[in-house]
Amino acid sequence: MGIQIFQVDAFTKHVFKGNPAAVCPLNEWLGDYILQKIAAENNLSETAFFVKKNDIYELRWFTPKTEVDLCGHATLAAAFVIFNFFEDSLHSVTFETMSGKLVVEKEETDLLFMDFPSRRGQPCDLPEELIRALGEEPAEVFLSRDYLVVYESENQIKRINPNMDLLEKLDSLGVIITAPGDEVDFVSRFFAPKVGVPEDPVTGSAHC
Template identity: 45%
Template sequence: MKLPIYQIDAFTDEIFGGNPACVVPLQDWLPDELLLKIAKENAVAETAFFVMGKSSIHLRWFTPDLEMDLCGHATLATAYVLKVHLDYEPEVIVFDTLSGELKVECHADMLTLDFPTREPVRAELPQAIKEAISTQPDAVLVARDYVLVYPSQSMVENIQIDRHKFDEIDLGTGGVIVTSKGTQCDFVSRFFTPQATILEDPVTGSAHCSLIPYWSKKLNKQDLVAMQLSDRKGTLYCHNNGKRVQISGKARTFMVGHIWVD
């Protein structure tokens, strides 16, 4: 079986920046076991698979380890593939996903994700996370992911993770976000996932479903610019809209090809 594949760098306007995602269009759904094997072989943070429907596009996301309930950068990458490579005409793309209906608006070279808010609430820091991180936060919140708030960008940049201790934590499909106010933007973050093939996700759109409402209240702003401080770095243009958040970014094509599966 021959399948098309696209590798897209999301939340960046430069190749080798942002977060790489593979996008695989399908005519019909393949077995989940095969989808997971393809994602593992691709060896990027997320592989998006989609099947065209009559009124929406059925979209799913797989890491090399499991299926995710929400992924921002691979959704942006899929929208980019539809517009740039597959000549999809509507300016608003509607996806049917595990997180409900998701829309992406396409304006020139900017793509805007419309995602559900996941407002974090105050929480206690689990002992396992406390022991795995080099610097303790000022505040701890949780939604799907734990959100650890630090007083400075330099602390976020320099935080170290004890991988052995960190991998003893089971957060399901969640991870650990470390964040602070930014020096050249509104806020910054990094994202770590225990028990995952890829420890640090380069740019995590779904994490901003929690970061946007938090920093919007903290800074008393509805429109914010965010940067994720992985080695690849990424820029996200954010808007807080109450129960929804809008996350905008650019993308670039790295690779177009085919994969072969028996």
């Protein structure tokens, strides 16, 4: 059995930049065990698998350790593969996913835009384990699927060296740390050792 695998660098115009995702087009779904083994062997933060059903594509995402319910860069990567290698006349692709229908549109400039569900975090108490894992006390903390930890300066974000063992024990999928940027609106980093992604280069779903 042969399976095509594409590797796409999302969120960038330059090779070896951005966030790489593997994309595997399938004619029909394989067993979860096989999908997980493929993702583990790819050893990227996400491997996307899609199957076309009528006019939409069913899409699933796997980290090296588990399936996840939402992933930004691998969704863009899957759309890029469809637009460029399967249906070059399309200007919009709809994915059916664990998080509902997701739409990616291609502009005339070939830029891709996607509409993602909002995951508004709620203010929460600051877990002691989170402070110990990050090593610095933040200004604010919010919780949705992930902890969103807000600091006061870009320098704090740069110098944090998290304890991955402690992060893995938290009651969230991942941890986003963010602060106002010195020359941009904000800076952020994303850690998800629980699902096999110690630190993700760029995380679309962290900005939902």
